[in-house]
Amino acid sequence: xxxxxxxxxxxxxxxxxxxxxxxxxxxxxxxxxxxxxxxxxxxxxxxxxxxxxxxxxxxxxxxxxxxxxxxxxxxxxxxxxxxxxxxxxxxxxxxxxxxxxxxxxxxxxxxxxxxxxxxxxxxxxxxxxxxxxxxxxxxxxxxxxxxxxxxxxxxxxxxxxxxxxxxxxxxxxxxxxxxxxxxxxxxxxxxxxxxxxxxxxxxxxxxxxxxxxxxxxxxxxxxxxxxxxxxxxxxxxxxxxxxxxxxxxxxxxxxxxxxxxxxxxxxxxxxxxxxx
Numbered sequence: 573x574x575x576x577x578x579x580x581x582x583x584x585x586x587x588x589x590x591x592x593x594x595x596x597x598x599x600x601x602x603x604x605x606x607x608x609x610x611x612x613x614x615x616x617x618x619x620x621x622x623x624x625x626x627x628x629x630x631x632x633x634x635x636x637x638x639x640x641x642x643x644x645x646x647x648x649x650x651x652x653x654x655x656x657x658x659x660x661x662x663x664x665x666x667x668x669x670x671x672x673x674x675x676x677x678x679x680x681x682x683x684x685x686x687x688x689x690x691x692x693x694x695x696x697x698x699x700x701x702x703x704x705x706x707x708x709x710x711x712x713x714x715x716x717x718x719x720x721x722x723x724x725x726x727x728x729x730x731x732x733x734x735x736x737x738x739x740x741x742x743x744x745x746x747x748x749x750x751x752x753x754x755x756x757x758x759x760x761x762x763x764x765x766x767x768x769x770x771x772x773x774x775x776x777x778x779x780x781x782x783x784x785x786x787x788x789x790x791x792x793x794x795x796x797x798x799x800x801x802x803x804x805x806x807x808x809x810x811x812x813x814x815x816x817x818x819x820x821x822x823x824x825x826x827x828x829x830x831x832x833x834x835x836x837x838x839x840x841x842x843x844x845x846x847x848x
Contacts, residue, residue, distance in 0.1 A: 575643075575656045575659070576603065576605075576643065578646075578647055578650050578651055579603075579605045579606065579607075579646070579650070580605060582610065582650045582651065586607050586608060586609055586630070587605050587606065587607040587610075588605065588629060588630070589605075589606040589607065589608050589622055589629070589630040589631060589632070590602055590603070590604050590606065590629065590630075590631040590632075591603040591604075591606050591631070591632050591634065591642065591646075592631060592632065592633045592634070593633075593634055593635070593636050593639060593642050594633065594634070594635045594636075595635075595636065595637075595638065595639065596637060596638075601639045603639075603642065603643070603646065606646065608622045608630060610649065610650055611646070611649040611650075614648075614649050614678060614680070615645075615649055615676050615677070615678050617676050617677050618632070618634070618645075618649075618676050621633070621634060636672060636675075637668055637671060637672070637712070637716070638668060640665065640668060641668040641669065641671065641672040642672065644665070644668065644669045644672065644681075645669070645672045645673070645676060645678070645681065648669075648673075648678070648680075648681045648684070649678070653684075654669045654681060654684065654685070655688075661688065661692055662692070662703065662704075662705050663689060663692055663693070663696075663703050663705055663706065663709040663732075664705040664708050664709045664712060666685045666686075666688045666689035666692060667685070667689060667709055667712050667713060667728060668712070669681060669684070669685035669688075670682050670685035670686060670689065670728060671712075671716055671717075673685060686728065689728055689731060690731050693731055693732065693734075693735040696735065696739070697735065697738060697739055699743070700742070700743065701743060702739065702743050702745060702748070702751070706736075706751070707750045707751060707753070707754040709732065710732065710754050710758060710761055711754060711757075711758065713728055713729050713732060714729075714758050714760055714761055717729055718760055729764070730768075733764055733765060733768040734768060734772070736765060737765065737768060737769055737772060
């Protein structure tokens with residue numbers, strides 16, 4: 573259950589409003605005893621969503637990714653912290669808080685969620701297993717934050733991708749069925765892992781010989797090849813849609829090289845990286 577004690581502990585004289593939240597599965601949940609004036613200063617957008625309904629009771633109808641996200645928003649507006657005192661931290665909680673902060677123009681909440689998300693990934697690097705909600709977080713971020721315009725801003729995706737690569741081997745991500753499934757289901761995630769690995773100069777990779785004996789898992793493999801054309805092409809894992817997650821493989825990109833005069837030339841090597 574959500575901890576809504578803060579609604580009464582920091583209540584205003586108008587704490588009689590009801591917030592109705594439409595969730596992605598088309599269900600509606602209600603949060604009662606909301607004080608519109610408590611949220612006016614930090615979130616005018618939400619404040620103006622409240623209107624007088626039946627019996628002169630104010631109510632607002634909004635959409636959100638989850639009830640938890642809305643509770644995080646309200647708790648932040650009331651107390652300045654979106655996490656409850658005894659609440660267990662999770663990547664998905666921070667990602668949802670960032671999203672709702674963006675939706676309702678609360679930059680302070682976005683900054684707080686971004687910092688906590690980064691801190692959580694850094695802490696997770698010291699563990700032998702990944703966060704239990706890692707795959708759900710991947711799906712969430714690629715559902716709402718994968719467009720190019722958003723990625724030009726602060727990117728939770730970049731933080732997540734670098735975490736996955738840094739811990740790929742010692743947390744055994746490639747051997748986990750749930751991680752393999754999310755890679756198979758999310759081609760953009762697969763491509764971004766490969767691109768990010770290349771940007772990191774393949775520093776997280778083992779040798780191909782070491783990985784080839786692993787029949788159950790997969791890893792990123794870097795295979796230099798002879799000269800190829802300059803045009804950049806990215807093969808999509810979606811082309812193997814009829815395959816199972818166990819056969820997720822082959823995202824090949826041709827490195828694009830240009831001379832100092834910006835004229836096309838030949839690349840000295842093709843960078844072929846794949847999950848095997």
